[in-house]
Amino acid sequence: xxxxxxxxxxxxxxxxxxxxxxxxxxxxxxxxxxxxxxxxxxxxxxxxxxxxxxxxxxxxxxxxxxxxxxxxxxxxxxxxxxxxxxxxxxxxxxxxxxxxxxxxxxxx
Amino acid sequence: xxxxxxxxxxxxxxxxxxxxxxxxxxxxxxxxxxxxxxxxxxxxxxxxxxxxxxxxxxxxxxxxxxxxxxxxxxxxxxxxxxxxxxxxxxxxxxxxxxxxxxxxxxxxxxxxxxxxxxx
Numbered sequence: 001x002x003x004x005x006x007x008x009x010x011x012x013x014x015x016x017x018x019x020x021x022x023x024x025x026x027x028x029x030x031x032x033x034x035x036x037x038x039x040x041x042x043x044x045x046x047x048x049x050x051x052x053x054x055x056x057x058x059x060x061x062x063x064x065x066x067x068x069x070x071x072x073x074x075x076x077x078x079x080x081x082x083x084x085x086x087x088x089x090x091x092x093x094x095x096x097x098x099x100x101x102x103x104x105x106x107x108x
Numbered sequence: 109x110x111x112x113x114x115x116x117x118x119x120x121x122x123x124x125x126x127x128x129x130x131x132x133x134x135x136x137x138x139x140x141x142x143x144x145x146x147x148x149x150x151x152x153x154x155x156x157x158x159x160x161x162x163x164x165x166x167x168x169x170x171x172x173x174x175x176x177x178x179x180x181x182x183x184x185x186x187x188x189x190x191x192x193x194x195x196x197x198x199x200x201x202x203x204x205x206x207x208x209x210x211x212x213x214x215x216x217x218x219x220x221x222x223x224x225x226x227x
Contacts, residue, residue, distance in 0.1 A: 034211075046214060087153055094155075097213075099154065
């Protein structure tokens with residue numbers, strides 16, 4: 001099973017500043033990595049797939065990078081509506097599909 | 109517009125059973141693999157099970173293998189999750205999710221169904 005580890009657990013960022021979230025896989029997942037955003041009381045929403053491709057309708061301030069075992073989700077200029085939990089998920093080697101533990105992004 | 113609507117969530121006793129259903133619309137249901145993903149209160153996401161488009165192949169997380177069964181009815185555009193031998197640790201919101209065209213990740217999610225297991 002590929003274990004996904006996200007850091008930090010909580011990230012406090014001032015409005016307009018950059019937020020950088022990390023995701024590490026226990027073994028290579030190539031570029032088979034997705035990122036999701038989950039706001040309180042809502043279902044997850046796909047943001048990024050194939051490590052760096054934005055899903056339909058996702059603002060350009062969200063970008064993904066990385067391959068192999070180390071990945072980054074960057075929010076270039078944090079907006080108040082970006083306060084949420086963010087999860088990475090690998091789909092290179094399954095079952096099982098595995099998610100990271102999540103990073104909570106809050107406004108400083 | 110893709111819509112996934114779960115139903116069947118309820119309070120159950122340990123050892124009990126429930127059946128969750130997910131009604132799909134807005135896409136060609138017959139050609140998409142479908143999954144269930146759960147989220148325990150205050151916890152992260154956990155993939156539970158997947159079924160291929162025809163329903164002939166199923167996959168399960170080890171934590172629920174032998175206790176849960178996924179199935180689908182393409183004529184009704186529905187996917188199901190039968191839960192048996194429920195445990196307190198199965199308490200979670202269960203989401204129905206549509207697999208993307210581009211890999212085993214999820215481009216659409218339902219709003220979730222709450223399963224609470226308690227005596």
